[in-house]
Amino acid sequence: MAHLLMVESWVGSMSRLLPRAIGEGGHTFTFLTRDLHHYLRSAPEGTAHPLLGARNVITAETNDLDTLLPEAERLHAALRFDGVLTSCDYYLPAVARIADRLALPGPGPEAVGNACRKDATRRVLAEAAVPGPRFALHEEWDDLARSAREIGYPLVVKPVDLCAGMYVRRVDDERQLADAVRAMDGFPVNARGQRRSPAVLLEELMDGPEVSVETVSHAGMVHVVGVTDKSVGGAPAFIETGHMFPADLTPADTEAAEQTALSALKALGLTEGVVAHTEIKLTAAGPRVVEVNPRPAGNRITELVRHVTGVDLAAAFVDVALGREPDLRRTDTGVRSAAIGFLVPERAGTLEALDGNGVREADGVLEVELAEPGRTVKAAGSNNEYLGHVMTADTGGPGARARVEELLSGLRAGLVVR
Numbered sequence: 001m002a003h004l005l006m007v008e009s010w011v012g013s014m015s016r017l018l019p020r021a022i023g024e025g026g027h028t029f030t031f032l033t034r035d036l037h038h039y040l041r042s043a044p045e046g047t048a049h050p051l052l053g054a055r056n057v058i059t060a061e062t063n064d065l066d067t068l069l070p071e072a073e074r075l076h077a078a079l080r081f082d083g084v085l086t087s088c089d090y091y092l093p094a095v096a097r098i099a100d101r102l103a104l105p106g107p108g109p110e111a112v113g114n115a116c117r118k119d120a121t122r123r124v125l126a127e128a129a130v131p132g133p134r135f136a137l138h139e140e141w142d143d144l145a146r147s148a149r150e151i152g153y154p155l156v157v158k159p160v161d162l163c164a165g166m167y168v169r170r171v172d173d174e175r176q177l178a179d180a181v182r183a184m185d186g187f188p189v190n191a192r193g194q195r196r197s198p199a200v201l202l203e204e205l206m207d208g209p210e211v212s213v214e215t216v217s218h219a220g221m222v223h224v225v226g227v228t229d230k231s232v233g234g235a236p237a238f239i240e241t242g243h244m245f246p247a248d249l250t251p252a253d254t255e256a257a258e259q260t261a262l263s264a265l266k267a268l269g270l271t272e273g274v275v276a277h278t279e280i281k282l283t284a285a286g287p288r289v290v291e292v293n294p295r296p297a298g299n300r301i302t303e304l305v306r307h308v309t310g311v312d313l314a315a316a317f318v319d320v321a322l323g324r325e326p327d328l329r330r331t332d333t334g335v336r337s338a339a340i341g342f343l344v345p346e347r348a349g350t351l352e353a354l355d356g357n358g359v360r361e362a363d364g365v366l367e368v369e370l371a372e373p374g375r376t377v378k379a380a381g382s383n384n385e386y387l388g389h390v391m392t393a394d395t396g397g398p399g400a401r402a403r404v405e406e407l408l409s410g411l412r413a414g415l416v417v418r
Helices: 014-024 036-040 065-079 089-102 109-116 118-127 141-151 174-185 251-268 301-309 313-321 400-413
Strands: 003-007 028-033 056-059 083-085 135-138 155-159 169-171 200-204 210-218 221-233 239-245 274-283 286-293 337-342 349-353 365-370 388-394
Touching (some): 003 065, 014 028, 028 036, 028 065, 083 313, 301 337, 337 400, 388 400
Parallel strands (some): 003 028
Antiparallel strands (some): 135 200, 221 239
16 A cells, blocks of 8 residues: 655546545545645535545645645655645646655656746747747736737737636737736736736637647656547637547547647656646647646546546556556447536526436436536636536447537526526
8 A cells, every 4th residue: 555645636526536546546645735624615515525535634835835845754754655646736846846855756846847837838848849839928018019919919818827728818909918918917826825927928829629638657658548629618718618538530630649749748858757638739730739737637538538448547647656657558448439518607697597407317428517506607717617517428439529519508508597
């Protein structure tokens, strides 16, 4: 039995999948958090949050490395950890620093830090000639306006250090750019109490469909598990509205996406102890890197992969965090494609009706999660405002995406927000 240190977590699906994978692997974990109530608030009514099934739950200041690293050393001396991990993007750099300090398995701190900062990713990939959009990084308005004109509208404006598509916007002119920058300025501290960088990233707007490449790195080798497609809505935001695994691509496009992701991971140095989710645009000029995320995919993509291939990316994440070879053997699950679609609110108000009874019993449905009436609804501006999801499987081919869209259409017809 191994003992892992888990430093914070998201409170979505991975906060449930990761404890399950740790337990099924015969291991245990100590959970370290600065705010236990953050997790208690997210627990389903009448149950304890899965993260609270840890061997130990310890409160410490996880946002301050100067205190966190010595605290991790003290805990390691008393409890003896075999690995350290997190599913929360905001703590990936800290976990890499802890692993380095405690001589535990994991990717290098510089590699993780560069992957977690969108501007650093762009710089490293550009130096390695890995294809991406034209970009510029500035803090001052005059510099931003000048670079925007040089890149050319429309373009994409991004914060360098937020997740889930927060404040990522398409802008078509200088007025929209000013509005987007002003909105970012009004969010100086992220949801975990960490002060944000004032830097703003401008990128060329890339055409074409977007996919993600799911990989596992171990012992200097990067293993491709597969390619997932993505649908995006909510313009001018870029909200993920659904995914299907495997992506319905030509063999040539699949190979091109995989090779581009491998080039990006190698350029960043993410070839050891990483389960990664690399987003790629398949543009008319060829594949271009959108982002590199040094952690398992969110939005239940790991479950889509498992339903089709039998490969458990949460379990692989645990294995590589322990320095062990992950089990990436595929099994014939009988499922040829699996897809998920999200119910994205278009207006603010209160959820009055959302009936999913017919959907739950429909053919091919794997999961249905829907918000309860009475919930306060925000008009979606990122991936944080979903009202639920539907996941389906197709045993014959790439039909899961169409089935999800059909079922979501029925749900939207019965959705009432006032």
